[in-house]
Amino acid sequence: MGEILQRRIKRHPILEFEEKETITFYFEGKPLKARSSDTIASALIANGIDIFGWTENGRPRGFFCAIGKCSSCLVVVDGVPNVRACITKVKDGMSVERQIGRGAVWEEKR
Amino acid sequence: MKTELLVVGGGPAGLSGAIAAAKSGVKVLLIDEGLDLGGQLVKQTHKFFGHQGFFASKRGVEIAKILKNRIEDLKVDYMLQTTLVGFYEDAAVAYSREENKTYEIDYDYVLLATGASEKFLVFKNNMLPGVYGAGAVQTLMNQYGVLPGEDFLIIGAGNIGLIVAYQIAQAGGNVRAIVEISNRAGGYEVHANKIKRMGIPILLRHTIVKAIGKDRVKGAVIAKVDDNFKVIKGTEREIVADTICLSVGLQPSIELANQLGVEIVYIPELGGHVPKRDENMRTSKRNVFVAGDLSGIEEATSAMAEGYIAGYTIAQDITRRDLSEKINKYKEELVDLRRGPFGKKIRSGLEKMGIHLPSGGYRTDLQEDFGPSGKLRAIMECHQNIPCNPCEAVCPTNAIDMGGNINGIPHINYDKCVGCMMCVMKCPGLAIFMVQEFDEYSIVGIPYEFEPLPNVGDRVILMSRDGEDVGEGVIQRVIKNRKDKTHVVYVAMEKGLEKVVRHFRVPSFEEDKIVCRCEEVTKKDIEKAIAIGFTDFEELRRYLRIGMGPCGGRTCRLITMGILAKKTGKSIEEISSMNLRPPSIPLPIDSILRGEEK
Numbered sequence: 001m002g003e004i005l006q007r008r009i010k011r012h013p014i015l016e017f018e019e020k021e022t023i024t025f026y027f028e029g030k031p032l033k034a035r036s037s038d039t040i041a042s043a044l045i046a047n048g049i050d051i052f053g054w055t056e057n058g059r060p061r062g063f064f065c066a067i068g069k070c071s072s073c074l075v076v077v078d079g080v081p082n083v084r085a086c087i088t089k090v091k092d093g094m095s096v097e098r099q100i101g102r103g104a105v106w107e108e109k110r
Numbered sequence: 111m112k113t114e115l116l117v118v119g120g121g122p123a124g125l126s127g128a129i130a131a132a133k134s135g136v137k138v139l140l141i142d143e144g145l146d147l148g149g150q151l152v153k154q155t156h157k158f159f160g161h162q163g164f165f166a167s168k169r170g171v172e173i174a175k176i177l178k179n180r181i182e183d184l185k186v187d188y189m190l191q192t193t194l195v196g197f198y199e200d201a202a203v204a205y206s207r208e209e210n211k212t213y214e215i216d217y218d219y220v221l222l223a224t225g226a227s228e229k230f231l232v233f234k235n236n237m238l239p240g241v242y243g244a245g246a247v248q249t250l251m252n253q254y255g256v257l258p259g260e261d262f263l264i265i266g267a268g269n270i271g272l273i274v275a276y277q278i279a280q281a282g283g284n285v286r287a288i289v290e291i292s293n294r295a296g297g298y299e300v301h302a303n304k305i306k307r308m309g310i311p312i313l314l315r316h317t318i319v320k321a322i323g324k325d326r327v328k329g330a331v332i333a334k335v336d337d338n339f340k341v342i343k344g345t346e347r348e349i350v351a352d353t354i355c356l357s358v359g360l361q362p363s364i365e366l367a368n369q370l371g372v373e374i375v376y377i378p379e380l381g382g383h384v385p386k387r388d389e390n391m392r393t394s395k396r397n398v399f400v401a402g403d404l405s406g407i408e409e410a411t412s413a414m415a416e417g418y419i420a421g422y423t424i425a426q427d428i429t430r431r432d433l434s435e436k437i438n439k440y441k442e443e444l445v446d447l448r449r450g451p452f453g454k455k456i457r458s459g460l461e462k463m464g465i466h467l468p469s470g471g472y473r474t475d476l477q478e479d480f481g482p483s484g485k486l487r488a489i490m491e492c493h494q495n496i497p498c499n500p501c502e503a504v505c506p507t508n509a510i511d512m513g514g515n516i517n518g519i520p521h522i523n524y525d526k527c528v529g530c531m532m533c534v535m536k537c538p539g540l541a542i543f544m545v546q547e548f549d550e551y552s553i554v555g556i557p558y559e560f561e562p563l564p565n566v567g568d569r570v571i572l573m574s575r576d577g578e579d580v581g582e583g584v585i586q587r588v589i590k591n592r593k594d595k596t597h598v599v600y601v602a603m604e605k606g607l608e609k610v611v612r613h614f615r616v617p618s619f620e621e622d623k624i625v626c627r628c629e630e631v632t633k634k635d636i637e638k639a640i641a642i643g644f645t646d647f648e649e650l651r652r653y654l655r656i657g658m659g660p661c662g663g664r665t666c667r668l669i670t671m672g673i674l675a676k677k678t679g680k681s682i683e684e685i686s687s688m689n690l691r692p693p694s695i696p697l698p699i700d701s702i703l704r705g706e707e708k
Contacts, residue, residue, distance in 0.1 A: 009255045009281045011561040014155045014169065014595050017255035035255075039145070042254035050239040050258075050326045060325050062239025066246035067150070068143050068193075069227040069363065086246075087143060087191070088207065 005033065005046045025094040040085035040096055041066065041073050052085055056101035074099050113139035113187070114428055115421075116202060116217035118194045118366060121149020122410040123402025123417040124223030125177040130421025130436070131221075132184040136428050139215065140181070140188040141204050147181060147188065148174025149225060150245065151410060153252040155280070156273055157538035157596070159498035160411045161516055164443065167500040167536045167594070170410065171252070189213075197369045219397045219424045222367055223417060226360035226381065226403035231265060234320035240327025244274040244357035251281045259353030263330050264288040265318050269297035269409075271357035276304050278355075280560060286351050289316045289332050291339055298452070299494050300539030307613035309577030318354070319346055327352055362404045370398050379459030381407035389441065389465055391420035399424060408456055415443045450495035450517040473513030477521045486529035486546040490520050491612075492539060501533040501542060531555060531589065535596045544598065545608045552608035553586055558599045563588055570614040572603055581607055583614060625673070626666035628659020636670060640677045647671060647685055660696045 005021060021033035025040075027049065034043035041063050044052065051060045052073050063073035068087040077083040078095050081103025085096070117128045120142030132138045146152060154170020165173045181188065192206045192213075201214040228243035230236070244264065250256045262278050264271045267290035275285045288295075288305065293314050295302040305312060315335050322329035334345035360381055367385040368374055372393035375386045385393045385400045392399055399420040402413035418440045426433040448456050448467050457467045472495055481487040490501070490510075495517045502510045502520060509526035510533060512518035534542045534557050544555025564570060568585040583603040591597050601614055623633040631654050644650045647670065656670055657663030667688070675682045 007256050007258065009251065009257050011282070012255070013280050013559045013561045015171070015252060015255070038254060042250055042256050045250060045258050046254075046256045052239070059237060060239055061237070062241070062326070064230075064241070064246060065228055065243045066249035067227075070230075070243075086249075087145065089145060 005048075007046045007048060023090060023092045025090050025092065025096060027096045028098060029095075034090045038090045040075060040077070040083070040088050040090045040094075043090045044085065044096070051098065053099040054101070074103065076103060111139065111213055112216045113137055114217070115139070115219045115221060115424055116194075116215055117141070117221045117223060119149065119223035119225055119402070119404075120144065120147040120188065120190075121223060121225050121402060121413065122151055122173070122177070123225075123404075123413040123420075124149070124221065125181060126414040126417025127221045127223060127399070127401055127421035127424075128186050128188075128417075129177070129180050129184060130418045131425045131428075132181075132186045134422060134425030134429060134431065134433060136421075136425045138186045139217070140186055141192050141194050141215075142188065142190055143193045145191060146174075147178045147190070151177075153245070153248045154410070155252050155277055157536075157594075158411060159496055159538050160447070161497075161499050162503050164411050164414065166498060166503075167538050173410070194366060197366060219399065219428065220370070221391075221399045221401060221417075221420050221424065222370075222385070222404055223400070223402045223413075224363040224366055224404050226362050226407055228356065229359045229361055231318070231356050231358050233318050235323070236321060238321045238323050238327050239325070240323065240352060241321055241354045241356065244270050244355040247353065247355050248274050248277060251277060257281050257283050259327075259351075260284060261286050261351045262353045262355060263318075263332075263349055263351035264355045264357060266290060266357035266359070267295035267297060267302065267312050267314075268357060268359070269301055270360075271355070272297040272301035272305055274355055274357060275310060276301070276308075279308060279310070282561075283353075285310045286349050287311045287313050287332075289313050289318055291315065291317045291335055298496060298539065300492060300496070300541040303491070303575065303612075304540055307573055307575050307577050309573060309615075317341065321354055322348065327354055330354055360403060360407045362407065364404065367393070367398070367400060367404065370395060372398050372400075375463065377406075377459045377462050379455045379462075380405075386463055388463075389419075390423040390437065391416055392423065397427075406456055406459055412444060412447050412456075415440045415447065419444075446516055447497050449515070450497060452494075452496065471517075472515035473518035473521075476519055479524065480545075481522070481524035481527070483547045485524070485527075486544060487524055487527045488522060488529070488531065488533050489543045489545050490522055490533075490541065491543065492520055492537070492541045495519065496539070498538060500536040500538065504532045504536045506530060506532065531598050534598050535591045535594055537596075540596065543612060544600070547605060547608060550605065551602050552605050553600050553602050554608050554611050555587075555589075555598045555600045556611075556613060558597045559595060563590070563597060564599060564614075564616060568616065570601060571617050572601065572607060572611045573613040573615060574610045575612045577613070580610055583607075583611070625669050626654075626656045626659065628661050628665070629655045631656045631666070633673065636673050637677065640674060645674070645678050647674060647688055650674065662690065662694055 023034040032047045053061045064070045066086045073085040074082050075085045076097040076099050114137040115131050117124045117140040128138045128140045151170040151174035157167045160166040191208050195205045196203050204213045261284045264275050267288045319331040333341045373386040387393045401416035401420045422433045422437045497516045499516045507526045509523045540557040564585045572581045572583045574580045583601040586602040587600040589598040644653050651657045
């Protein structure tokens, strides 16, 4: 806890950011750290994760617009598919998984 | 839920509309998808153009806070993380993500301020992770403090591309280039100038051909284009970048407007499909209004003015009070915002809807006089007719004037300028510099928004308006501006350079050209030593210790002689006096102590 991830902006001439990573969430089962102000997308990118899922044809999918418009960032959150990572806050203990294609209609917790 | 006015979208347009209506006594419910109010203002770290009445010189992030406070003060109901998913015959339906629940909303009037989305661009491998909308990178950096890469390539040199490039640099990223397909940067010259003086290339008549990488971006292929924007074969080249930002325009988010059945027209100048509306922002349906980017891609100040017009007009309908004075005030604002050359597109777009706006009527001539040499004074490099006047407003001695209209080119009266540099700190375009000439040297005061600030006495590399290295200078004064965060850094330099120097950078290891690996002597060190009179190899050796390291000169000797020969005009043979003493390699002292005769 408390470390600053590599992709975090350390110093900014205009803005001040919360400094600490205080939340733990799980990505593909692996614990990762995040700030309480993060969305799922910003937390994943900060942790160096650029692939949010795959299309049905196996093409890697990242995110594109960051404001909830393009639906490129859909992930499975606590078993529920089609969650927009860019406008959903990350929460302590949350489970995030890469979505394949359109996601299963209902993915029971595995 | 029942409300008189439903506002969809909590950006500058929606917030302004909600404020205007609520102030006039209308019951308002505002719905926004995002995590906080402000729309895209929350990621705008640059200072806005315009005038004081419309937040000029304030940064977008601050404007978002001010508007939010007004909403709170007026006790406007709002729902965040909630999406208006559909307009059905008898009600509007909103979905709250937090509650995972839908709400039916019964409304009398609706103001759609749904904004716009970034346009995508078609090129090979364009779906690769690491290809982002420029606005997405801005969101990540400025809202969440995350820089998604190290080396960035920007596609499109409109205002968004230019602003995002500058902000990436502020956040500590490297912008490799801005690629622009047309023959000029479409954004404001002052934004382009900030990029150019940092040495970031703006490659005109270029396009992206392909993103390189398998799982994520590792680079890009760019190429030159011909007059028809077709790639010229053989001009392709690779650029190293891990992030590609597309800033190729915005398109209005018309989905809800279409559901409501309002007339939609296709007007390229306004960004494509837009709802048809009148001067009061009313669509073809009496109770449906639009404002902001949805009604035509423009910028946040005009979005706010449109929001106010819509909000007051709706309030006028509902309360039957005459609010025309307020409505007309904001219409006049829009006239001035769109009067200049950058308003041409929106003017011709609106003309197609039957809305006529005047143009011209402002000063266009540039000031030729740069003031009396020797006096500390402001130099204005603002050459385009932009509706903006904070310099005029802040000047305590009234030395600056726009010539009667906010779109005018600023002129400065040097009899009145006292060198207070307040205009330098306020100018949203960072286009005002301080200059003073002395007998032996000159100083330039540069508006500076980077971390870390240099220290007095630091040696820096001076950069021209085009980002070329033009010499070395010394930091003379650093004026910190804690409130606005546009600091002024004074650099002392050789006389004459004050006419060209507009930026500087701190020299880094990466730019050193090393000649002597052992003693870390650079080519520049050698050239300087020669220039001050060390014109012999043995002298250079003693002065710089070049060739006196552990390698004994094996790496540097010939290169140094080459430089010496070139600088002095002598042949290498002529300067080949050398005295190469033992030992020829470093050896331990105790090996000598334990030495034997053989």
